[in-house]
Amino acid sequence: MSQTKPCILLTFDDQHVDNWHAVLPMLEKYDAKVTFYQNNLDKLTDEQIDKAQQIKAAGHTIGCHGWRHVWPVQYTEDNGIEKFWLDEVQPCLDWYDAHGWQITNYAYAFNNYDQHTNARLFNRFDRFRCGNAVTDRTQFETFESIFLDLDQLPTQRMMPGAHLDTISRSEPKPVIPMDVWKRIFTQLTDRAQHMTFYGHNISATDNQGHVTEVSYLEEVLKLAQEMKIACVGMDDLPAVVR
Numbered sequence: 001m002s003q004t005k006p007c008i009l010l011t012f013d014d015q016h017v018d019n020w021h022a023v024l025p026m027l028e029k030y031d032a033k034v035t036f037y038q039n040n041l042d043k044l045t046d047e048q049i050d051k052a053q054q055i056k057a058a059g060h061t062i063g064c065h066g067w068r069h070v071w072p073v074q075y076t077e078d079n080g081i082e083k084f085w086l087d088e089v090q091p092c093l094d095w096y097d098a099h100g101w102q103i104t105n106y107a108y109a110f111n112n113y114d115q116h117t118n119a120r121l122f123n124r125f126d127r128f129r130c131g132n133a134v135t136d137r138t139q140f141e142t143f144e145s146i147f148l149d150l151d152q153l154p155t156q157r158m159m160p161g162a163h164l165d166t167i168s169r170s171e172p173k174p175v176i177p178m179d180v181w182k183r184i185f186t187q188l189t190d191r192a193q194h195m196t197f198y199g200h201n202i203s204a205t206d207n208q209g210h211v212t213e214v215s216y217l218e219e220v221l222k223l224a225q226e227m228k229i230a231c232v233g234m235d236d237l238p239a240v241v242r
């Protein structure tokens with residue numbers, strides 16, 4: 001069923017299938033569906049492929065995040081768009097096809113894209129998670145530009161997200177405070193809107209790279225549930241009208 005109620009879209013990137021799989025029970029507890037964008041698919045072990053399949057079977061969305069996570073714009077400028085497609089996109093599609101998975105969502109590596117990459121990828125993928133200019137996450141006002149209207153979803157193909165991780169480049173970062181989450185959720189309800197977020201690893205113990213701390217994620221999911229904000233995956237959205 002497609003989602004037309006106020007909602008958040010939590011998305012997570014890269015190669016953290018073990019830790020993503022580990023939080024499935026927590027996501028289930030809060031009736032939350034999220035989106036995972038994978039890269040380096042050929043490096044997954046059989047056990048990890050099985051975990052990814054369980055994630056998908058639990059109703060979460062799986063998307064592409066490039067094959068080797070190169071910088072899309074630079075790679076295209078250096079090699080041409082067809083080379084980017086052949087090296088970064090087609091191998092992902094082949095892998096997913098070989099596993100029988102229908103994939104219609106893409107998140108550019110480094111949230112890096114331009115009109116050339118979009119022109120090539122828009123025919124194949126429905127929606128694209130991207131970044132945004134939100135820098136100071138402690139201020140509600142900085143989220144203003146990424147509140148999007150639910151009734152525009154059929155033509156909303158770029159989904160600008162706010163950074164969710166509590167650790168970035170192995171350093172703790174000031175997080176979105178819970179009172180800001182409350183204001184975000186209130187506006188989502190009052191104005192019939194949705195908002196997208198992006199993180200990477202999900203862990204209680206890892207502190208290298210980019211990590212969303214498990215207990216922080218749980219706090220957010222709990223508040224969302226209390227305030228009747230759905231947490232949905234990209235596959236739960238109304239179909240894109242092209």
Ligand SMILES: [Zn+2]
Nearest residue numbers: 013014109110
């Ligand atoms: Zn990435």
